[in-house]
Amino acid sequence: TMLPLLLLLLATAHALDKLPYIPTLARSPLGGLTTASTFVLEQPRCVFTEVPSDAVIWLVVAVPEAVANFNNSVGPGTPERAFQGFPGSTPAYMTLNTTILNYPCPKPSGEITVLRVGSETSCARNEMRPTCNGPLSGPGPYRVKFLALNGSEPVAETGWSKPITLKTAQPPSSIPVMGSRHSPGMIALTSILSILFAILLASLVAML
Ligand SMILES: *[C@@H]1O[C@H](CO)[C@@H](O)[C@H](O)[C@H]1NC(C)=O
Numbered sequence: 001t002m003l004p005l006l007l008l009l010l011a012t013a014h015a016l017d018k019l020p021y022i023p024t025l026a027r028s029p030l031g032g033l034t035t036a037s038t039f040v041l042e043q044p045r046c047v048f049t050e051v052p053s054d055a056v057i058w059l060v061v062a063v064p065e066a067v068a069n070f071n072n073s074v075g076p077g078t079p080e081r082a083f084q085g086f087p088g089s090t091p092a093y094m095t096l097n098t099t100i101l102n103y104p105c106p107k108p109s110g111e112i113t114v115l116r117v118g119s120e121t122s123c124a125r126n127e128m129r130p131t132c133n134g135p136l137s138g139p140g141p142y143r144v145k146f147l148a149l150n151g152s153e154p155v156a157e158t159g160w161s162k163p164i165t166l167k168t169a170q171p172p173s174s175i176p177v178m179g180s181r182h183s184p185g186m187i188a189l190t191s192i193l194s195i196l197f198a199i200l201l202a203s204l205v206a207m208l
């Protein structure tokens with residue numbers, strides 16, 4: 001009676017390898033690397049170790065609502081996965097396709113191993129380039145994962161990233177000027193100091 005269940009498990013395990021890796025934002029010593037229309041991810045190095053060498057690794061960018069029922073079988077470059085329809089008419093697009101050869105493992109030290117999502121402005125409106133890595137049109141949030149296709153068959157995927165929120169473009173006047181705002185700690189300190197000064201003054205007056 002366990003056999004059909006076991007076979008089912010084997011079949012699903014063979015169909016799509018679910019890797020524990022979660023895509024993460026790259027960090028620089030100066031903080032996060034997001035702008036109003038782009039973000040930078042760590043490359044998935046040493047992640048797709050079992051896929052055929054000619055499998056193509058795609059990046060999927062989706063609105064969070066699309067994650068639960070995401071269909072891996074909808075091919076990249078189709079209208080349902082076109083950058084130009086995102087996020088209005090398509091809840092996800094696929095871009096940054098490359099083979100595993102471009103994500104060598106281990107990663108050589110000192111090499112730049114990041115991916116900037118949203119860096120290709122030239123194809124953003126070109127319907128003939130549905131896999132365009134175009135600039136994102138709003139702050140999101142977005143969730144991303146890597147998906148490996150062997151031909152058109154999904155063979156491995158990573159987990160979905162945490163929601164990624166981009167910077168909101170602000171008019172310069174609304175950006176707070178450094179030092180013009182006082183922290184709560186500073187306000188408390190100022191109040192305590194003025195109370196102490198008042199007590200000191202009161203005792204001086206009493207002594208006269
Ligand atoms: C997923 O997409 C494929 C290809 O478009 C389609 O054949 C299949 O029915 C879809 N699966 C679900 C559960 O919608």
Ligand SMILES: *[C@@H]1O[C@H](CO)[C@@H](O)[C@H](O)[C@H]1NC(C)=O
Pocket residue numbers: 056077097098099131
């Ligand atoms: C990526 O996809 C585009 C469009 O489908 C294709 O022209 C290009 O050759 C692909 N590149 C790689 C490395 O698979």
Ligand SMILES: *[C@@H]1O[C@H](CO)[C@@H](O)[C@H](O)[C@H]1NC(C)=O
Pocket residue numbers: 052150151155
């Ligand atoms: C990849 O595709 C080829 C041909 O389409 C097939 O022979 C091979 O078994 C597939 N490999 C995996 C791991 O699915």
